[in-house]
Amino acid sequence: MVKFYIKDLNIWFGSVHAVKQLSMEVNSNEILSVIGPSNSGKTTFLRMLNRLNDLTPNFRMSGEIKLEKENIKNIDAQILRKRVGMVFALPLPLPLSIFDNVSYGVKMHGVKNKNILEEKVKKALKEAYLWEEVKDRLNESAFKLSGGQQQRLCIARTLAVEPEVILFDEPCSGLDPISTAKVEDAIGLLKKNYTIVLVTNNVKQAARVGDRTAFFLSGELIELDKTDKIFTAPVKKQTDDYIRGKFG
Amino acid sequence: MKNPYKAQNIAFFFLFLSTLLIVVPVGLIVVIIVQKGLPGISWQFLSDIPRQGMRAGGIFPAIIGTLYLVSGAIVFALPIGLLAAIYLSEYSKDNLLNRVIKLAIVNLAGVPSVVYGLFGLALFVVFFKFGASIIAGSLTLGIMVLPIIITASREALESVPYSFREVSLSLGASKWQTIRHIVLPNAVPGILTGTILALGRAAGETAPILFTVAAFYLPRLPNSLFDQAMALPYHLYVISTQVPNVDEKIRYGTAFVLLALVLLMNLAAIVIRNRFRKKKKW
Numbered sequence: 295m296v297k298f299y300i301k302d303l304n305i306w307f308g309s310v311h312a313v314k315q316l317s318m319e320v321n322s323n324e325i326l327s328v329i330g331p332s333n334s335g336k337t338t339f340l341r342m343l344n345r346l347n348d349l350t351p352n353f354r355m356s357g358e359i360k361l362e363k364e365n366i367k368n369i370d371a372q373i374l375r376k377r378v379g380m381v382f383a384l385p386l387p388l389p390l391s392i393f394d395n396v397s398y399g400v401k402m403h404g405v406k407n408k409n410i411l412e413e414k415v416k417k418a419l420k421e422a423y424l425w426e427e428v429k430d431r432l433n434e435s436a437f438k439l440s441g442g443q444q445q446r447l448c449i450a451r452t453l454a455v456e457p458e459v460i461l462f463d464e465p466c467s468g469l470d471p472i473s474t475a476k477v478e479d480a481i482g483l484l485k486k487n488y489t490i491v492l493v494t495n496n497v498k499q500a501a502r503v504g505d506r507t508a509f510f511l512s513g514e515l516i517e518l519d520k521t522d523k524i525f526t527a528p529v530k531k532q533t534d535d536y537i538r539g540k541f542g
Numbered sequence: 543m544k545n546p547y548k549a550q551n552i553a554f555f556f557l558f559l560s561t562l563l564i565v566v567p568v569g570l571i572v573v574i575i576v577q578k579g580l581p582g583i584s585w586q587f588l589s590d591i592p593r594q595g596m597r598a599g600g601i602f603p604a605i606i607g608t609l610y611l612v613s614g615a616i617v618f619a620l621p622i623g624l625l626a627a628i629y630l631s632e633y634s635k636d637n638l639l640n641r642v643i644k645l646a647i648v649n650l651a652g653v654p655s656v657v658y659g660l661f662g663l664a665l666f667v668v669f670f671k672f673g674a675s676i677i678a679g680s681l682t683l684g685i686m687v688l689p690i691i692i693t694a695s696r697e698a699l700e701s702v703p704y705s706f707r708e709v710s711l712s713l714g715a716s717k718w719q720t721i722r723h724i725v726l727p728n729a730v731p732g733i734l735t736g737t738i739l740a741l742g743r744a745a746g747e748t749a750p751i752l753f754t755v756a757a758f759y760l761p762r763l764p765n766s767l768f769d770q771a772m773a774l775p776y777h778l779y780v781i782s783t784q785v786p787n788v789d790e791k792i793r794y795g796t797a798f799v800l801l802a803l804v805l806l807m808n809l810a811a812i813v814i815r816n817r818f819r820k821k822k823k824w
Binding site: 403 | 711728
């Protein structure tokens with residue numbers, strides 16, 4: 295089933311043409327990796343899916359994006375972002391306790407009952423593989439956690455809202471290899487229940503985690519295929535050059 | 543100047559000298575006022591009304607008057623200033639009109655206080671027919687400190703990292719929820735700093751209350767918000783220049799009380815601010 299249907303998408307910031315004539319689909323319950331060098335439009339594309347680009351001054355777009363047949367322009371931004379969660383490049387806990395970080399989104403959507411909140415926080419932390427490490431210190435500041443723990447906390451925070459899609463924007467760029475492995479494990483297990491779009495600078499990460507991989511270059515989609523295919527027999531020369539580390 | 547160590551020492555000397563030049567006069571003011579004012583302070587001085595044409599008795603009505611005026615000014619200016627700051631920092635688009643508004647607000651802070659006094663006279667006393675009254679004086683002082691509160695609050699709001707806003711919005715929170723639950727709590731210390739400055743300014747100014755509220759000699763407490771009141775800065779001006787043969791103890795005692803009052807208010811605000819800072823978790 296198609297989750298996101300993207301047709302002729304163009305994005306500009308002022309005079310910068312960040313994404314060019316992009317048409318692709320994101321399937322339900324797949325992990326789609328998006329790779330490409332810096333400034334290739336990966337993150338811009340990702341931030342389009344939950345309309346976070348709307349916040350940027352000088353942002354313009356053309357084309358259409360449908361989330362399950364509904365144009366995202368017509369979905370209220372708050373509801374869209376509840377359905378399409380996001381984990382940012384750097385661990386960005388809110389200046390609150392661990393518990394309040396995870397329950398924040400749930401509370402903002404109107405849940406006040408303490409028991410329900412506790413249940414949701416516990417479930418989300420378990421899904422993000424953080425529960426065992428923090429269950430005795432839920433009231434401590436989130437900033438006391440290590441970088442890797444903070445990033446899994448951010449994943450838990452996104453999961454607590456129960457989205458359909460999770461967008462990961464280079465979620466391991468600030469983490470050490472062990473933390474990265476833990477975050478990747480968490481992502482891999484989320485596939486069952488969520489659709490995942492993973493933007494990454496790390497080509498190997500795309501190879502490890504992704505079902506399909508898209509290669510972006512200078513705002514254009516060069517190639518999109520099964521991850522095995524992209525990494526063993528890419529059709530385009532630029533893709534081959536990039537995954538072999540010849541540029542980027 | 544070839545020797546960098548020598549250059550550093552010279553720079554250090556001038557930096558230190560400048561700091562000293564600031565600290566010494568402030569210290570001297572405090573020392574002189576404490577030294578000359580403290581002997582005049584007694585329970586009677588603080589709690590009695592002025593007597594014998596202000597040459598004896600106490601300054602109780604002036605203390606109460608100043609407290610009324612300062613509280614009135616803050617009650618009026620803090621909510622309006624804060625709301626304006628939220629609008630300017632969170633909602634207003636970056637266009638020419640808004641830049642002009644922001645510039646105007648910053649410049650308003652530099653307008654001489656006597657101009658605010660005349661403005662208050664024209665608007666509140668005459669046009670709204672409040673007469674010389676606590677409400678007219680409070681509103682005038684409130685308008686005078688508005689730019690201080692707006693500017694400080696705006697800076698406090700804008701210093702909350704943008705990423706917090708983005709995270710909150712990305713979780714599906716509305717803009718107002720984001721401001722209410724993430725931005726405002728983290729801006730409180732900065733907002734309180736602005737309020738502290740505003741308190742001190744409102745308590746100490748003479749010119750804005752001169753035409754709008756201050757009574758030359760009113761040896762009783764005000765009856766209502768529409769009554770005149772004595773106020774410490776104006777009282778100090780009166781007994782220092784307008785009434786002959788006032789004992790030095792009374793004059794410096796009054797100055798001491800004014801200084802102590804402002805200091806006390808600042809202290810309270812600093813304590814509250816520190817409590818909020820401790821809660822800050824990044």
